[in-house]
Amino acid sequence: MEKSLIIALDFAGKQEVFQFLKQFNDEKLFIKVGMELFYQEGPSIIYDLKEKGHDIFLDLKLHDIPNTVKGAMKGLARLGCDLVNVHAAGGKEMMEAALEGLEAGTVAGQGRPFCIAVTQLTSTSEEQMQEEQLIHVPLEESVLHYAALAKTAGLDGVVCSPFESKQIHHLMGESFLTVTPGIRLKTDHVQDQKRVATPEFAKSEGVSAIVVGRPITKSENPLEKYIEIKRSWEGVHQ
Numbered sequence: 001m002e003k004s005l006i007i008a009l010d011f012a013g014k015q016e017v018f019q020f021l022k023q024f025n026d027e028k029l030f031i032k033v034g035m036e037l038f039y040q041e042g043p044s045i046i047y048d049l050k051e052k053g054h055d056i057f058l059d060l061k062l063h064d065i066p067n068t069v070k071g072a073m074k075g076l077a078r079l080g081c082d083l084v085n086v087h088a089a090g091g092k093e094m095m096e097a098a099l100e101g102l103e104a105g106t107v108a109g110q111g112r113p114f115c116i117a118v119t120q121l122t123s124t125s126e127e128q129m130q131e132e133q134l135i136h137v138p139l140e141e142s143v144l145h146y147a148a149l150a151k152t153a154g155l156d157g158v159v160c161s162p163f164e165s166k167q168i169h170h171l172m173g174e175s176f177l178t179v180t181p182g183i184r185l186k187t188d189h190v191q192d193q194k195r196v197a198t199p200e201f202a203k204s205e206g207v208s209a210i211v212v213g214r215p216i217t218k219s220e221n222p223l224e225k226y227i228e229i230k231r232s233w234e235g236v237h238q
């Protein structure tokens with residue numbers, strides 16, 4: 001889990017996914033399956049990717065009443081994912097229920113998936129947060145508040161941006177995971193992301209894992225782009 005580069009496979013179906021993965025030969029990847037793919041293909045996409053030896057972050061960002069989240073997590077635990085998530089805005093009781101569900105659904109002999117909480121989406125700016133969510137504190141304070149809530153609930157870490165990672169580790173401990181989307185090389189389009197940073201910056205801030213989607217999946221040469229991003233994330237330069 002630590003220092004992983006997670007590729008977000010935001011594709012509409014299995015066919016596109018396996019066509020895309022062909023380019024990576026037999027490399028075992030850390031793959032993020034999100035709503036777009038999971039809502040089309042369901043659990044079978046997880047089984048297929050696990051069978052190929054990939055690690056899976058199932059990014060469904062659960063946010064509902066505690067009982068519903070507990071039941072959903074019980075089912076997700078059986079899929080054998082490595083990492084799942086909820087929205088911290090669902091509250092401490094909901095996050096505790098998520099963990100209870102995961103523990104109840106984890107198959108004997110397998111570890112339970114790591115569970116992290118989304119703090120403020122990387123597509124949210126401070127201005128949007130204040131005007132649309134009516135949260136009248138600096139964005140970093142909101143992220144740190146949600147991270148502390150997640151920690152109190154017993155979660156393993158958070159989704160945040162690289163800008164908040166160092167302070168989260170300082171307050172919550174180095175083993176508390178910071179998983180950061182919104183990663184772009186300087187030459188990449190930012191698209192709908194607001195809190196964007198390079199892999200090098202993420203590394204310098206002690207981020208636990210980066211999530212990269214379109215810069216790789218929409219690239220003319222995805223394998224080359226993956227290698228370029230991986231090198232700058234791992235600090236290996238030729």
Ligand SMILES: O=c1ccn([C@@H]2O[C@H](COP(=O)(O)O)[C@@H](O)[C@H]2O)c(=O)[nH]1
Nearest residue numbers: 008034120121122181182211212213214
């Ligand atoms: O705050 C968040 C939480 C999740 N995501 C997800 O990460 C990827 C990022 O994809 P890009 O194409 O690299 O922008 C995407 O699947 C999001 O659902 C996020 O971006 N921000």
